[in-house]
Amino acid sequence: MIELDERARKLIGEPNLAHLATLMADGSPHVTPVWVDLEGDKVLVNTASGRVKDRNMRRDPRVALSLVSVSDPYERVSIRGRVVDIRNGEEADRHIDELAKKYMGVDVYPNRRPDEQRLIVEIEPESIY
Amino acid sequence: MIELDERARKLIGEPNLAHLATLMADGSPHVTPVWVDLEGDKVLVNTASGRVKDRNMRRDPRVALSLVSVSDPYERVSIRGRVVDIRNGEEADRHIDELAKKYMGVDVYPNRRPDEQRLIVEIEPESIY
Numbered sequence: 001m002i003e004l005d006e007r008a009r010k011l012i013g014e015p016n017l018a019h020l021a022t023l024m025a026d027g028s029p030h031v032t033p034v035w036v037d038l039e040g041d042k043v044l045v046n047t048a049s050g051r052v053k054d055r056n057m058r059r060d061p062r063v064a065l066s067l068v069s070v071s072d073p074y075e076r077v078s079i080r081g082r083v084v085d086i087r088n089g090e091e092a093d094r095h096i097d098e099l100a101k102k103y104m105g106v107d108v109y110p111n112r113r114p115d116e117q118r119l120i121v122e123i124e125p126e127s128i129y
Numbered sequence: 130m131i132e133l134d135e136r137a138r139k140l141i142g143e144p145n146l147a148h149l150a151t152l153m154a155d156g157s158p159h160v161t162p163v164w165v166d167l168e169g170d171k172v173l174v175n176t177a178s179g180r181v182k183d184r185n186m187r188r189d190p191r192v193a194l195s196l197v198s199v200s201d202p203y204e205r206v207s208i209r210g211r212v213v214d215i216r217n218g219e220e221a222d223r224h225i226d227e228l229a230k231k232y233m234g235v236d237v238y239p240n241r242r243p244d245e246q247r248l249i250v251e252i253e254p255e256s257i258y
Contacts, residue, residue: 017202019148019195021158024209028191029150029158032207062157066148070199073146078161080153 001124004041008077008128011067012038015103020045021064022056030056035099036065042122043079046096049088049117057083063123078129085122092118130253133170137206137257140196141167144232149174150193151185159185164228165194171251172208175225178217178246186212192252207258214251221247 004012012018018036021029030052034045043065047054057063061083069075096118100109112118133141141147150160159181163174172194176183186192190212198204225247229238241247 017197019150019160021148021150021160021193023156023158027152027156028209029152029160029193030207030209031148031150031158031160031193031195033195033197033202033205064150064158064160066160066162068146068162073162076162078159080157080159 001041002126002128004038004125005128007075008079008125009038011069011075011077012036012043014069014071016067016069017103018043018045019066020053021066022053023060023062024052024056025059035103036067037099037102039122042084042124043081044095045121045123046092046099047119047121048113049119054086054119054121057121058086065123079123079125080127081123081125083121084124087120087122088117092120095120130170131255131257133167133254134257136204137208137254138167140198140204140206141165141172143198143200145196145199146232147172147174148195149182150195151182152189152191153181153185154188164232165196166228166231168251171213171253172210173224174250174252175221175228176248176250177242178248183215183248183250186250187215194252208254209256210252210254212250213253216249216251217246221249224249
């Protein structure tokens with residue numbers, strides 16, 4: 001685990017989409033946009049149980065993230081790291097609402113499906129460029 | 130190889146950044162922002178020789194791309210595919226200028242380094258969601 005520099009913290013703190021790469025069962029890459037925030041030096045992603053990226057990260061914890069600032073396309077950061085925990089329950093439900101506040105300016109995540117279980121994915125950064 | 134649908138063609142046709150995932154030597158993912166355009170149903174990326182993603186794609190051709198519309202964050206596409214060719218020379222130099230036109234509105238790519246060799250990376254899509 002490494003410490004995130006100020007530039008990475010700033011890009012993650014602002015409502016910039018991140019693109020999360022995970023590994024399919026055959027080892028090939030998969031990449032989709034995600035909302036992110038920070039918990040200390042860990043990057044938190046929120047997803048729903050059973051999605052491709054959830055299954056991928058449980059099989060192989062190695063991931064990568066790429067963020068570009070919406071206000072300045074030259075401000076960008078790429079992080080490689082490892083999933084160290086996946087948490088569910090009320091905490092994950094609160095977290096998706098916090099991300100909806102950050103990214104959409106609303107108090108409650110509006111796209112929640114009644115049958116889905118939200119997950120907080122905790123990522124430890126191992127390299128940044 | 131599959132055909133790209135209209136939604137994917139539209140997102141790639143507009144000046145939306147793509148995030149390209151490649152595989153490091155140890156099989157872990159790496160993801161960075163890239164400019165893209167289309168050649169028929171193939172996605173073209175332009176990079177410089179010797180970069181991490183260039184070395185990664187020569188070692189393992191499996192890649193993935195994620196695009197989100199700058200104008201509508203709900204418009205998004207994820208593509209998994211395979212690098213089928215990497216071309217250099219004048220054609221690749223012209224291509225980076227074309228991409229600079231698309232993404233920056235300028236005729237000549239302004240960040241060119243005298244010592245770098247530009248490359249066109251040709252990607253055949255294998256799945257889209």
